[in-house]
Amino acid sequence: MSKTKKEFFNATKKQLSNYKQLSANIIKLKNEIQMLKDNSVGDLMKGISYDSVKTGKTNKTSNMIEDAIVNVSDLITEKEIELYEAEIIKSTIDLAIRNLKPIHRQIIELKYIDGLMWQEMVDIVHLEERQLSVRASQAISSISIALFGKKALIEQEPLFELLDYKLN
Secondary structure, eight states, X not given: OOHHHHHHHHHHHHXXXXXXXXXXXXXXXXXXXXXXXXXIIHHHHTTSOGGGOOSSOOTTOOOHHHHHHHHHHHHHHHHHHHHHHHHHHHHHHHHHXXXXXXXXXXXXXXXXXXXXXXXXXXXXXXXXXXXXXXHHHHHHHHHHXXXXXXXXXXXXXXXXXXXXXXXX
């Protein structure tokens, strides 16, 4: 396995292992954004009159409340971007897992999402550890293509690079 292919493979395994944490992080970000919108901006807006509200950062912002509103607004934007990126990764993983063969899907869900050990999976799937490992590797390779796109595909199948060359 080439160094780059191994990097894609390991990064995909890490994403799969952190899948539950990713889901929890998405919920946390949604709650933080809602809390910031509900509490911070509303409370700060009470402290100033509407005719003095700045709509963006200016060099002459001197009012501490106005500064706080701009800072909270920036924080909300940062959290929304982070949420968007996390949701994209999660939906890509979900789609890639749904597109796997049923046995591959089951192995990935048991091993990386549910966190079972290989021996525990043997009893559930009724395959030997070696077979489970091989099928998990196949599934991870497929998911890495979904996550990392063309680069991962070319690493796994160098012949696709020839096709790409002819198209350009």
